[in-house]
Amino acid sequence: MATVYQHSTLAALMAGLLGGTITVGELKEHGDTGIGTLHGVDGEVIILNGEVYQAESSGKVNHITDMSTLVPFATVHQAHGPESKAITLKDVTLSNVDVINEYNLYNNFSGIGLHGEFSHIKVRIAPKASEPFPSLLEITKQQPVFERENVSGTLVGYYSPELYHGVVAAGWHVHFISDDRQFAGHVLEFQAPELTGSLVAFSDYQLHLPIENTAFREHHLDMNGLREGVTAAEGNTND
Amino acid sequence: MATVYQHSTLAALMAGLLGGTITVGELKEHGDTGIGTLHGVDGEVIILNGEVYQAESSGKVNHITDMSTLVPFATVHQAHGPESKAITLKDVTLSNVDVINEYNLYNNFSGIGLHGEFSHIKVRIAPKASEPFPSLLEITKQQPVFERENVSGTLVGYYSPELYHGVVAAGWHVHFISDDRQFAGHVLEFQAPELTGSLVAFSDYQLHLPIENTAFREHHLDMNGLREGVTAAEGNTND
Numbered sequence: 001m002a003t004v005y006q007h008s009t010l011a012a013l014m015a016g017l018l019g020g021t022i023t024v025g026e027l028k029e030h031g032d033t034g035i036g037t038l039h040g041v042d043g044e045v046i047i048l049n050g051e052v053y054q055a056e057s058s059g060k061v062n063h064i065t066d067m068s069t070l071v072p073f074a075t076v077h078q079a080h081g082p083e084s085k086a087i088t089l090k091d092v093t094l095s096n097v098d099v100i101n102e103y104n105l106y107n108n109f110s111g112i113g114l115h116g117e118f119s120h121i122k123v124r125i126a127p128k129a130s131e132p133f134p135s136l137l138e139i140t141k142q143q144p145v146f147e148r149e150n151v152s153g154t155l156v157g158y159y160s161p162e163l164y165h166g167v168v169a170a171g172w173h174v175h176f177i178s179d180d181r182q183f184a185g186h187v188l189e190f191q192a193p194e195l196t197g198s199l200v201a202f203s204d205y206q207l208h209l210p211i212e213n214t215a216f217r218e219h220h221l222d223m224n225g226l227r228e229g230v231t232a233a234e235g236n237t238n239d
Numbered sequence: 240m241a242t243v244y245q246h247s248t249l250a251a252l253m254a255g256l257l258g259g260t261i262t263v264g265e266l267k268e269h270g271d272t273g274i275g276t277l278h279g280v281d282g283e284v285i286i287l288n289g290e291v292y293q294a295e296s297s298g299k300v301n302h303i304t305d306m307s308t309l310v311p312f313a314t315v316h317q318a319h320g321p322e323s324k325a326i327t328l329k330d331v332t333l334s335n336v337d338v339i340n341e342y343n344l345y346n347n348f349s350g351i352g353l354h355g356e357f358s359h360i361k362v363r364i365a366p367k368a369s370e371p372f373p374s375l376l377e378i379t380k381q382q383p384v385f386e387r388e389n390v391s392g393t394l395v396g397y398y399s400p401e402l403y404h405g406v407v408a409a410g411w412h413v414h415f416i417s418d419d420r421q422f423a424g425h426v427l428e429f430q431a432p433e434l435t436g437s438l439v440a441f442s443d444y445q446l447h448l449p450i451e452n453t454a455f456r457e458h459h460l461d462m463n464g465l466r467e468g469v470t471a472a473e474g475n476t477n478d
Binding site for chain 2 (some may be wrong): 161162206
C-alpha cells in the first residue's frame with residue numbers, strides 16, 4: 001500500500017484561495033518527495049529527499065528551511081517505499097512518458113522521480129499574487145518561462161486520472177530541479193536521452209482539506225467551466 | 240483530524256466493476272460506521288458500532304459476521320472520535336437536513352449518524368447482479384422499494400461536495416436500519432419528529448483503490464455522461 005497525500009484542491013485555487021493553509025513542516029510528515037507552491041502561489045516548489053526548494057518567478061531558486069513556511073497546495077509521497085519500482089526511460093520527452101500505458105495505471109494516481117541529463121528543458125514559474133487574491137486562472141495567463149540546454153537534474157511529478165480533474169489537474173504534473181539547485185520550475189517540455197529513477201502506483205489517495213480555514217469553508221465553487229479552467233491554468237502548454 | 244475512508248469509486252461501478260475487491264474485515268480496520276454494498280451490488284450494507292448488516296432485495300436483513308465477505312464499494316469512518324459533534328434535528332426529512340448550510344460544510348466530506356423514531360421511511364434495495372456484470376446504471380433502473388411507518392432506527396450517511404461527483408455521488412447518500420434489525424436499505428424519503436446523533440466534518444478523504452485487481456486496472460472510463468449517469472444511478476429519487 002502506497003499513499004499519495006494532497007493538500008487542498010485545484011478547484012480551491014481556481015476560486016482564488018491562494019493563501020497558505022499548511023506548513024512545510026506538516027507537509028513533510030506525509031512525504032519526502034513532492035511538488036507544490038508557496039503562499040500566494042509564489043513560485044514552484046519541489047521536494048526532494050526531504051529538502052524543499054522554491055523557484056520564484058525571477059528564476060531564482062531558494063532552499064526553504066523555515067518549516068513554518070505556508071503552502072496553499074501541494075502533493076507529496078514517501079519515495080522509497082517497497083512499492084517504488086525502478087525504471088529507466090530512453091529518448092524521453094514530456095509527451096512520450098508512457099509508463100501509464102505500459103503498466104496499466106489509467107485508473108489510479110502514480111508518482112515519478114527521474115534523474116538524468118536533459119538536452120533541453122523548458123519550465124514556467126507562477127508569479128506571486130498579492131491580496132485580494134485573483135483566481136489561479138488569472139495568474140497563469142502570464143508566467144515567466146525559462147529554458148536550459150544540457151543540464152543534469154531531477155523530475156518529480158504525479159499522474160492523476162481524468163476522473164479527478166478539478167480536484168487536481170488530470171494527466172501529468174511535473175516539476176524539475178537541476179543538480180546544482182540553480183534552475184527549477186513547472187515542466188512544459190523536455191528532452192532527455194536517458195532518465196533513471198522510480199515509479200510508484202498509489203493504492204491510496206489521501207486528500208487533506210483546510211477545513212479550519214474560514215475562506216475555504218465559506219467559498220462556493222462555480223462548477224460551470226471549472227474543469228476547463230483547471231486545464232487552462234495547469235495544462236502543460238503555456239498558450 | 241477526522242478521516243473518511245472510501246473503497247473504490249462510483250465511476251468503477253458505473254463501468255460494471257461490481258465484483259468485491261475488499262473484505263469486510265479489511266474495511267472495518269478503517270471504521271466502525273459506514274455504508275456500502277456486497278459482491279455484485281448485492282443489497283445495501285450499513286455498519287453500526289462495528290456490526291455489519293446487509294438488506295437484500297427481498298427486504299430480508301442479514302447480519303454479516305464472515306469477515307471475508309467481499310465488498311465492491313463502501314465508505315466508513317470512526318464515529319466516536321473527538322471531532323464528532325452531538326446534534327439534534329427536529330421535524331426532519333431527507334430534503335431538509337440542513338447541517339451542511341448551518342455549519343458551512345459545502346467543501347468537505349461530512350458524516351452523520353442519527354437515531355430516533357421515524358413516522359415514515361422509504362428505502363430501496365439494489366438487486367444482486369450476476370456475471371458478466373452490467374453497469375450500475377442498468378441495475379438501479381429496477382430496484383425494490385420498501386416503506387415503514389412508526390419505526391425506530393438509525394441513519395448512517397455521508398455528504399460529498401459536487402466537486403467529487405463521479406468519484407462518489409455528490410450530496411447525501413444515506414442508509415437506514417431499524418432498531419430490531421429487520422428493516423434496512425438506501426434511504427429515499429423519511430419523516431421524523433426528532434433525531435439525535437452526531438455529525439463529523441472530515442478534514443481527510445482517504446480513497447483506497449483496488450489497484451491489484453486486473454479489471455480495475457484495465458477498465459477505461461467513458462467520461463462522457465459519467466456524472467449524469469451517477470446521478471441517475473445513485474440520486475435520491477427512484478424515477
